[in-house]
Amino acid sequence: MTSVARCPALFISAPSSGSGKTSVTAAIARSHARRGQHVRVFKTGPDFLDPGILALASGRPAYQLDLFMGGVAHCQALLAEAAREADLILVEGVMGLFDGNPSSADLAASFGLPVVCVIDASAMAQTFAALATGLQRFRADVRHGGVIANRVGSPAHGRMLLEGLPADLPLIAALPRDGGLSLPERHLGLVQALEQPGMDAQLDAWADAWEAALRPGLVFSDVAFHTEPEPPLPALLRGRRIAIARDAAFGFIYPANVDVLRALGAELCFFSPLAHEALPDCDALWLPGGYPELHAAALGAHPTWASALAAHVAAGKPLLAECGGMLALLDTLTDAAGDTHRMAGVMPGRAHVQQRLAALGLQAIDWPEGPLRGHTFHYSTLDTQLQPQVHATNPNAGRAAEALYQQGSLRASYVHHYFPSNPQAVAAFFLNAKA
Structure with missing residues (x-):
């Protein structure tokens, strides 16, 4: 028998890698977790580094969602299990929203997850709205809930970014440029969370920046996660x-x-x-x-x-x-x-x-x-x-x-x-x- 679990959820994506998806996702997770909420965070696709940071931000393990490696039913089961216990589900995308096969957009569409794109606004003004609306309208099966401007130069810059945004695509937050909020990287990506003794303080700083930049309008919509009960795995390794x-x-x-x-x-x-x-x-x-x-x-x-x-x-x-x-x-x-x-x-x-x-x-x-x-x-x-x-x-x-x-x-x-x-x-x- 199909069961249904409901939970507020948000899918954080971007036009490209390097836009700030991980820091924004971690900031939202830490902001809600330190208020006592049960937050579950997932990472799209194969990745070991971002999930370590997301797990520390939320206080719970961050699992992967991949339509190729795990399949739709497996991803569905992971989300439904999280929905039964969580106050909020966050999913961080991979690369750009439509990049790859399967893409972040494929995953968001498969489960009806509302998408918010993080856009690096450091070198643009009114074009921000053109890019944001282009992402919104590219695929009809992907539901968008707003947009986040990252690396904003000033309040005046933030006001320019608002120009041209339609009413159904609100600017959720305009995060200021701050080199102190960046993370060290190496050849495979971000430095592992366990190698950064100051990571907890960094996460709190991200959450502080998020809460200060948050504009009215962010609503975490309830998403219904359907799943079929799966038989337990046989204990083939019992005694090993x-x-x-x-x-x-x-x-x-x-x-x-x-x-x-x-x-x-x-x-x-x-x-x-x-x-x-x-x-x-x-x-x-x-x-x-x-x-x-x-x-x-x-x-x-x-x-x-x-x-x-x-x-x-x-x-x-x-x-x-x-x-x-x-x-x-x-x-x-x-x-x-x-x-x-x-x-x-x-x-x-x-x-x-x-x-x-x-x-x-x-x-x-x-x-x-x-x-x-x-x-x-x-x-x-x-x-x-x-x-x-x-x-x-x-x-x-x-x-x-x-x-x-x-x-x-x-x-x-x-x-x-x-x-x-x-x-x-x-x-x-x-x-x-x-x-």
């Missing part, structure tokens, strides 16, 4: 203990992946290789992506890291290594400065971090246990004697088509897999990698 590396070097973890492993019955044990914590006693191991290139010296100084990984694989225990997790297993890793570091030596090969992007795109990949979906995003290149077991495909006909490597119980790839796309295949691997 899975260790997961989690720290600044291995931080690219989808919350939904963790949920899937727990729903399958696995006992999860998190540990920090950077803190030189020992590999826990476990039946299987997951090394997610992250920034091993920034912490290669610390990983290399771990007294038991390499030997424990080698013993784990020698015992035939499953080990899944994704992107940065795979780089940590190689013989050597050369960072962007040209310094070469000895890595764990469990997987033959070497990698080099370059200045330009090496691969980016959604990925569909056929594991021996079944098909999975995910994405790739990296600046490194890999040279290994291992022969790929299979190559992924890109649904948008992009060039990124990552290899899947298998060596005994070790499975490695640049792909960041989305476990909800095939929980049974994930369970089958973690049960018996050699099969």
Whole structure:
């Protein structure tokens, strides 16, 4: 039987990347959360960095919504679950509103989410209204609730931005330009929230700026989220203990992946290789992506890291290594400065971090246990004697088509897999990698 949950919701998008979607979404989330409201925030598409900031802003995990990786029913279930408990749902878009396939507009239209676009107004005046109305009218199935001007130079500049806006597209806020409210970035995007000790204060500053700039007219419309009850996953991993590396070097973890492993019955044990914590006693191991290139010296100084990984694989225990997790297993890793570091030596090969992007795109990949979906995003290149077991495909006909490597119980790839796309295949691997 279909159930319906209602909750005020808003989709924050923009004409392009770099307009300020993340800071505005985080500001709204923190503004409402510090008033005691239960706020749930989602990020459109594959992303590990923005959700960390959004989670800190709201005080709750930020999940991904992706129509390719998870599908409509999965996204619908996540939204409906949030609607049953939240006072407000915020969804941050990706890139520009209509960019990509699927796009932010596709996601907003699929669930009837009202869209507010954040526009960088720093170098425009009356043209602001032309751009805003163009976004509003481009697709009839996308409902717009207003527009937010970002990086406004002065009150007079803000008044100019109002000129030409129709009555059904109000200017919700005119946020002033303030370099102190920006965040540091590196080659994969924003610096991780866990690496910024002043992030909480920054979020409060964003919320203060948002509340000061807010104009009358913002109404969070109730959205009805319909969902069909799904049968629970079978406890295929009951009795299995899975260790997961989690720290600044291995931080690219989808919350939904963790949920899937727990729903399958696995006992999860998190540990920090950077803190030189020992590999826990476990039946299987997951090394997610992250920034091993920034912490290669610390990983290399771990007294038991390499030997424990080698013993784990020698015992035939499953080990899944994704992107940065795979780089940590190689013989050597050369960072962007040209310094070469000895890595764990469990997987033959070497990698080099370059200045330009090496691969980016959604990925569909056929594991021996079944098909999975995910994405790739990296600046490194890999040279290994291992022969790929299979190559992924890109649904948008992009060039990124990552290899899947298998060596005994070790499975490695640049792909960041989305476990909800095939929980049974994930369970089958973690049960018996050699099969």
